[in-house]
Amino acid sequence: MFIGVVEVEKKLKKKLAAKPLNFESFFSEKALGMKASEIRELLKLVETSDVISLAGGLPAPETFPVEVIKKITEDVLTNHADKALQYGTTKGFTPLRLALARWMEKRYRIPMSKVEIMMVAGSQEALDLLGRVFINPGDVVIVEAPTYLAALQAFNYYGPEFVSIPMDHDGMRVDVLRERLEELKGKGKRVKLLYTVSTFQNPMGVTMSLERRKELVKLAGEYDFIIVEDNPYSELRYSGEPIPPIKHFDSEGRVIYLGTFSKILAPGLRLGWVSAHPHFIRKMEIAKQSIDLCTNTLGQAIAWKYVEEGYLDEHIPEIIEFYKPRRDAMLKALEDFMPDGVEWTKPDGGMFVWATLPEGINTKTLLEKAVSKGVAYVPGEAFFAHREVKNALRLNFTYVPEEKIREGVKRLAEVIGEELRKSSSQ
Amino acid sequence: MFIGVVEVEKKLKKKLAAKPLNFESFFSEKALGMKASEIRELLKLVETSDVISLAGGLPAPETFPVEVIKKITEDVLTNHADKALQYGTTKGFTPLRLALARWMEKRYRIPMSKVEIMMVAGSQEALDLLGRVFINPGDVVIVEAPTYLAALQAFNYYGPEFVSIPMDHDGMRVDVLRERLEELKGKGKRVKLLYTVSTFQNPMGVTMSLERRKELVKLAGEYDFIIVEDNPYSELRYSGEPIPPIKHFDSEGRVIYLGTFSKILAPGLRLGWVSAHPHFIRKMEIAKQSIDLCTNTLGQAIAWKYVEEGYLDEHIPEIIEFYKPRRDAMLKALEDFMPDGVEWTKPDGGMFVWATLPEGINTKTLLEKAVSKGVAYVPGEAFFAHREVKNALRLNFTYVPEEKIREGVKRLAEVIGEELRKSSSQ
Numbered sequence: 100m101f102i103g104v105v106e107v108e109k110k111l112k113k114k115l116a117a118k119p120l121n122f123e124s125f126f127s128e129k130a131l132g133m134k135a136s137e138i139r140e141l142l143k144l145v146e147t148s149d150v151i152s153l154a155g156g157l158p159a160p161e162t163f164p165v166e167v168i169k170k171i172t173e174d175v176l177t178n179h180a181d182k183a184l185q186y187g188t189t190k191g192f193t194p195l196r197l198a199l200a201r202w203m204e205k206r207y208r209i210p211m212s213k214v215e216i217m218m219v220a221g222s223q224e225a226l227d228l229l230g231r232v233f234i235n236p237g238d239v240v241i242v243e244a245p246t247y248l249a250a251l252q253a254f255n256y257y258g259p260e261f262v263s264i265p266m267d268h269d270g271m272r273v274d275v276l277r278e279r280l281e282e283l284k285g286k287g288k289r290v291k292l293l294y295t296v297s298t299f300q301n302p303m304g305v306t307m308s309l310e311r312r313k314e315l316v317k318l319a320g321e322y323d324f325i326i327v328e329d330n331p332y333s334e335l336r337y338s339g340e341p342i343p344p345i346k347h348f349d350s351e352g353r354v355i356y357l358g359t360f361s362k363i364l365a366p367g368l369r370l371g372w373v374s375a376h377p378h379f380i381r382k383m384e385i386a387k388q389s390i391d392l393c394t395n396t397l398g399q400a401i402a403w404k405y406v407e408e409g410y411l412d413e414h415i416p417e418i419i420e421f422y423k424p425r426r427d428a429m430l431k432a433l434e435d436f437m438p439d440g441v442e443w444t445k446p447d448g449g450m451f452v453w454a455t456l457p458e459g460i461n462t463k464t465l466l467e468k469a470v471s472k473g474v475a476y477v478p479g480e481a482f483f484a485h486r487e488v489k490n491a492l493r494l495n496f497t498y499v500p501e502e503k504i505r506e507g508v509k510r511l512a513e514v515i516g517e518e519l520r521k522s523s524s525q
Numbered sequence: 526m527f528i529g530v531v532e533v534e535k536k537l538k539k540k541l542a543a544k545p546l547n548f549e550s551f552f553s554e555k556a557l558g559m560k561a562s563e564i565r566e567l568l569k570l571v572e573t574s575d576v577i578s579l580a581g582g583l584p585a586p587e588t589f590p591v592e593v594i595k596k597i598t599e600d601v602l603t604n605h606a607d608k609a610l611q612y613g614t615t616k617g618f619t620p621l622r623l624a625l626a627r628w629m630e631k632r633y634r635i636p637m638s639k640v641e642i643m644m645v646a647g648s649q650e651a652l653d654l655l656g657r658v659f660i661n662p663g664d665v666v667i668v669e670a671p672t673y674l675a676a677l678q679a680f681n682y683y684g685p686e687f688v689s690i691p692m693d694h695d696g697m698r699v700d701v702l703r704e705r706l707e708e709l710k711g712k713g714k715r716v717k718l719l720y721t722v723s724t725f726q727n728p729m730g731v732t733m734s735l736e737r738r739k740e741l742v743k744l745a746g747e748y749d750f751i752i753v754e755d756n757p758y759s760e761l762r763y764s765g766e767p768i769p770p771i772k773h774f775d776s777e778g779r780v781i782y783l784g785t786f787s788k789i790l791a792p793g794l795r796l797g798w799v800s801a802h803p804h805f806i807r808k809m810e811i812a813k814q815s816i817d818l819c820t821n822t823l824g825q826a827i828a829w830k831y832v833e834e835g836y837l838d839e840h841i842p843e844i845i846e847f848y849k850p851r852r853d854a855m856l857k858a859l860e861d862f863m864p865d866g867v868e869w870t871k872p873d874g875g876m877f878v879w880a881t882l883p884e885g886i887n888t889k890t891l892l893e894k895a896v897s898k899g900v901a902y903v904p905g906e907a908f909f910a911h912r913e914v915k916n917a918l919r920l921n922f923t924y925v926p927e928e929k930i931r932e933g934v935k936r937l938a939e940v941i942g943e944e945l946r947k948s949s950s951q
Contacts, residue, residue, distance in 0.1 A: 120778055122804040125717055125751055127683070130658040133811045160607035168610070169602045176595045181586035184594070184791035220646055220795075220817040227816045231682075232556040252815040256657075257553070291551055325551055352546055365610035367822035369646075378548040385559045389678040390653045391646045395821045396793035 129256065138478060141466065145475045151507035153494040154475040156301070156450065159425075162418045163365045164410065171404040175397070183400035187393040189384050191218025191372070195403035199358070199372055202406050209347050209356075214377045217384055218394045222329060222357040222371035226253035228383045228390075229327060229355065233292055234259045239283060241293040243271050245453070245482030245491070247301045247329065250294055261484035262290070268444065270307030271295055273314045280322045290324045297345050299332035299449025302482045302493040306447065309342050316348045325379075329357045332449035334415050337423040339447035352376030360402055362450075363415060368398035422450075428501035429494065429508060436512035438519055443494075450497045453479070455490060460518055462492040468518075474510040555682065564904060567892065571901045577933035579920040580901040582727070582876060585851075588844045589791045590836065597830040601823070609826035613819040615810050617644025617798070621829035625784070625798055628832050635773050635782075640803045643810055644820045648755060648783040648797035652679035654809045654816075655753060655781065659718055660685045665709060667719040669697050671879070671908030671917070673727045673755065676720055687910035688716070694870065696733030697721055699740045706748045716750045723771050725758035725875025728908045728919040732873065735768050742774045751805075755783045758875035760841050763849040765873035778802030786828055788876075789837060789844065794824035848876075854927035855920065855934060862938035864945055869920075876923045879905070881916060886944055888918040894944075900936040 123131065142154050175183050182192070190196070196213040203211045219225045226249070234240065236258030242251065244263035251261070262283065264276045276293075283290055295315075297307045307315070319326050328345045346356040352375070359371035373383060387393075405411050429452055433443050443454040456462065463478040479491030494511075496504055549557065568580050601609045608618070616622070622639040629637045645651045652675065660666065662684035668677065670689035677687070688709065690702045702719075709716055721741075724732045733741070745752050754771045772782040778801070785797035799809060813819075831837050855878055859869050869880040882888065889904040905917030920937075922930055 120802070120804075122802070125659055125805075126808060127657070127659055127661045127664075130808055130812065133808065135807075135811055157612055160611055163606060163610045165602055165606040165610070168606075169599065172598050172602065173595065176591055176598070180589060180591045180594075182793075184589045184591070184793040185586055186583055186787075186792045220821070223815075224817045231553065233551055233553055235553045238553075249815060249818070256815060361612075365823075366612045367608075367610040369817065369819070369821040376546070376548070378546075379551075381561075382552060382556055382559065385561055386556065389649070389675060389682060390816070391650045391795065392675070393795070395646070395795040395824055397791075398821055398823065 136481070138463070138466070138481060141470070142475060142477075145470060150470055150473050150475050151499060151503050151510065152475040153496070153499065153504070153507050153511070154477045155495050155498050157495075157498045158362055158366060158450075159421065159497055162421050164414050164417075167405065167410050167414070168365070168401060171401050171410070174404060175400045179400055183397050185396060187396040187399065189388045189393050190380070191216070191394055192396055192399035192403060194407070195399050196372075198403055198406040202411070203358075203374060207344050207347055209344070209374070211374060215374050215380060217373045217380045217387075218399055219371045219373060219387070220391060220394050221361060221366070221369045222331060222359040223249060223253065224387075224390075225357045225371055225373045225383075226250050226329075227256075228373075228386050229292070230254045230257040230259075231386045232379075232382050233325070238292075239288050239290045241276070241279070241290055241324075242484050243295055243300065244484065245302050245479060245488070246294065246484070247296050248481050250329065251482075251484055254294070263484050263487075266300070266303055266305060268305050270297065270300065270305055270311055271315070273311040273318065276315070277318060280318060284322065290322060292325050292327055293319070294327045294329065295345070296329045296331075297333075298330060298342065299335065299446055299451075301332070301449070302451050302477070302479070303453040304444045304446030304449050304451045305453075306342060307345070312342070312345045313348055315345060316353070319353045320351060324353075326354045327357065328354055331357075331359045331362050334363050335419060335422060335450065336448035337419060337426050346374065352378070355379060363411060363418065364402060364405055368395070368401065370394065370398050370402050422497055424501055425496045425499075425504060428504045429496040432505040432508035436509045438512060438516045440519065441515060450495055452494045452496060454492050454494060456492070456515060457519065458490055459522060460515070461489045463489065465514065465518060469511060469514045472510050472514050474507045474514070476511065562907070564889070564892070564907060567896070568901060568903075571896060576896055576899050576901050577925060577929050577936065578901040579922070579925065579930070579933050579937070580903045581921050581924050583921075583924045584788055584792060584876075585847065585923055588847050590840050590843075593831065593836050593840070594791070594827060597827050597836070600830060601826045605826055609823050611822060613822040613825065615814045615819050616806070617642070617820055618822055618825035618829060620833070621825050622798075624829055624832040628837070629784075629800060633770050633773055635770070635800070637800060641800050641806060643799045643806045643813070644825055645797045645799060645813070646817060646820050647787060647792070647795045648757060648785040649675060649679065650813075650816075651783045651797055651799045651809075652676050652755075653682075654799075654812050655718070656680045656683040656685075657812050658805075658808050659751070664718075665714050665716045667702070667705070667716055667750075668910050669721055669726065670910065671728050671905060671914070672720065672910070673722050674907050676755065677908075677910055680720070689910050689913075692726070692729055692731060694731050696723065696726065696731055696737055697741070699737045699744065702741070703744060706744060710748065716748060718751050718753055719745070720753045720755065721771070722755045722757075723759075724756055724768065725761065725872055725877075727758070727875070728877050728903070728905070729879040730870045730872030730875050730877045731879075732768065733771070738768070738771045739774055741771060742779070745779045746777060750779070752780045753783065754780055757783075757785045757788050760789050761845060761848060761876070762874035763845060763852050772800065778804070781805060789841060790828060790831055794827065795821065796824050796828050848923055850927055851922045851925075851930060854930045855922040858931040858934035862935045864938060864942040866945065867941060876921055878920045878922060880918050880920060882918070882941060883945065884916055885948060886941070887915045889915065891940065891944060895937060895940045898936050898940050900933045900940070902937065
């Protein structure tokens with residue numbers, strides 16, 4: 100009965116060669132505009148070569164608490180298989196939502212009830228849901244410049260007008276934000292959403308200061324908009340003092356908080372959560388219903404035990420201990436090797452460092468050269484809604500071991516140095 | 526540090542009572558139109574009472590191969606944790622895609638390569654992706670009448686014009702389809718997609734005949750449209766001879782096939798797959814990227830071993846053995862108790878029976894009465910794109926044990942009998 104794979108491949112080739120359909124004619128207008136990123140394609144190649152990639156955004160697999168997950172999974176499948184393998188409610192597994200509400204209360208001093216929590220397939224799904232639930236074409240969405248690339252992609256589908264606010268070492272320039280809000284108001288334009296990665300931002304690694312957090316919440320009230328606080332990294336703090344999430348200062352229900360297990364448990368479970376006013380949760384729940392019915396329940400049951408039984412709080416210091424030397428190694432290497440004129444952030448946590456090269460150097464065109472010299476990074480351009488900055492780049496320090504980080508930064512410094520000499524001799 | 530839960534609830538109440546936002550003012554126009562289904566709300570209540578619910582669409586947890594999943598998960602976490610807990614590619618875990626390609630080839634004689642397979646978060650996610658990738662507002666999408674409710678919901682977001690084709694005991698009336706295609710062509714309207722649950726259809730339980738499958742593929746070529754074949758149930762066959770999927774007859778790449786692990790492994794893993802021409806897969810992959818980055822990898826790794834090591838083929842007969850007596854019990858009870866004038870389908874497999882009551886009885890208004898008498902079902906109306914049929918209902922026979930099925934059908938027959946007497950005496 101079984102037709103060998105080789106024969107199948109032959110059949111497939113024949114099939115694909117047959118009278119081809121006019122594929123494009125079937126796609127929606129929006130789908131015709133969806134293109135794969137060139138950078139992503141280039142970086143795909145890198146992953147299979149011996150280039151040192153500082154480009155990724157992956158946690159180190161060494162930080163996955165495999166033994167704990169094994170133990171929990173055994174427990175869950177022995178005692179709760181009927182629930183953990185069955186369809187769940189769209190909102191998520193109730194014991195997990197309850198455990199997370201308690202954890203957020205304890206950890207961040209945010210009064211929280213389970214009705215304010217919905218589970219999602221990674222916080223990426225929350226970004227898409229936010230777009231679906233809030234954005235009409237042309238609605239103003241305020242983002243940081245730079246900001247998380249995949250948030251731009253997720254929102255972009257819904258056709259917003261992005262307004263970018265510059266960043267500095269204390270996060271979003273809330274003073275500039277006020278000016279822009281006033282301008283937009285003058286033009287009769289309503290701002291609906293503001294999106295921020297508040298702590299150890301992706302891609303910059305910087306953290307919004309306490310004062311700016313308070314000011315931002317005040318502005319949201321004054322100008323009547325919603326703050327989306329995306330907070331995947333705040334538990335990964337290697338130095339400095341913790342700052343409460345923006346959500347902590349929210350007394351009106353204006354802050355929609357996104358959490359994720361990707362960096363504190365394992366990304367492969369695809370588990371995130373939304374903490375928001377029940378009115379917002381309710382609408383997102385209805386929207387999620389037709390997208391995927393519910394989030395995977397086995398993963399939710401595992402995460403429930405992980406939070407409820409205290410493994411999460413035990414494991415966070417272990418992750419920090421693992422990543423801190425990598426962060427230190429990267430900052431040391433940048434200090435040791437980078438030529439004059441290159442600047443970079445010094446993050447207290449998270450996964451990324453952001454480097455800015457002298458004006459005139461295009462990090463996108465430089466990437467191919469860097470790859471040929473054995474190092475990869477993500478060009479900064481794609482992190483800007485309007486692609487206005489060409490001379491920055493993002494470096495990851497969580498995935499690659501210390502010695503490779505040092506070697507990678509050294510190679511990159513050489514490529515940049517060469518480029519600088521070339522441009523100064525022209 | 527920890528503020529007790531009671532205190533939190535108090536704080537929350539206070540917070541929610543504070544100056545409320547104008548929530549509606551933030552929602553997108555489409556979100557304002559999203560409403561929770563009344564039926565769903567009513568049925569939620571049922572689940573916590575002692576009503577016999579024949580309404581659900583859940584597989585029986587007794588059919589979950591818990592011991593196999595335990596064994597596989599232990600193996601996966603011992604030997605493949607670095608991959609099984611990490612982010613995966615958007616397209617899915619390659620070994621699983623390869624295993625599925627081989628399985629589809631062996632099982633359905635469909636030549637298949639891994640480039641034709643993408644993993645999704647349950648086939649529900651595929652339905653949303655299909656909407657996103659193919660449907661412009663106003664595009665004609667052909668559906669069966671009745672059809673799978675959540676497909677209507679998923680597509681509906683994208684604003685199609687649904688054209689419904691009636692069903693009989695051999696599935697979609699392909700002769701009527703031809704007429705409608707000709708009419709639409711005459712009006713200058715292009716049909717892009719046709720959606721069918723080809724085998725043991727949800728909600729009717731009927732199967733499209735071999736002749737109609739061939740004819741449908743022919744029509745798709747003639748009128749240049751794509752067939753979406755949703756096939757969650759075909760492995761659950763309790764009687765009769767298997768029929769190849771429509772995809773088996775597809776030589777042009779016109780059939781997009783949706784498979785799922787929800788009924789042959791466990792729905793809680795949220796795992797489905799799309800088999801389609803690589804051109805279509807590619808676009809769906811780009812669309813999925815911004816929705817959830819990738820499907821949960823732990824689930825994918827479990828499913829990989831489940832297919833690859835032959836557990837799937839071993840387990841299917843066990844599921845059939847478990848469900849067949851339930852199907853038989855339902856058909857017997859319908860035969861024994863239903864009053865004259867009630868008709869129902871006699872499915873060879875799947876999860877559902879479809880009953881049609883005499884004209885004039887509205888199953889939606891009857892539901893409350895049925896629930897008060899201790900039995901629940903899903904009113905048929907919501908399965909029609911234009912809600913044109915009021916006197917039908919769907920019964921599930923997989924979730925509830927035989928004796929309860931019998932008792933539930935008996936109660937329902939009494940409610941219907943009473944309604945019939947009432948209407949004949951008026």
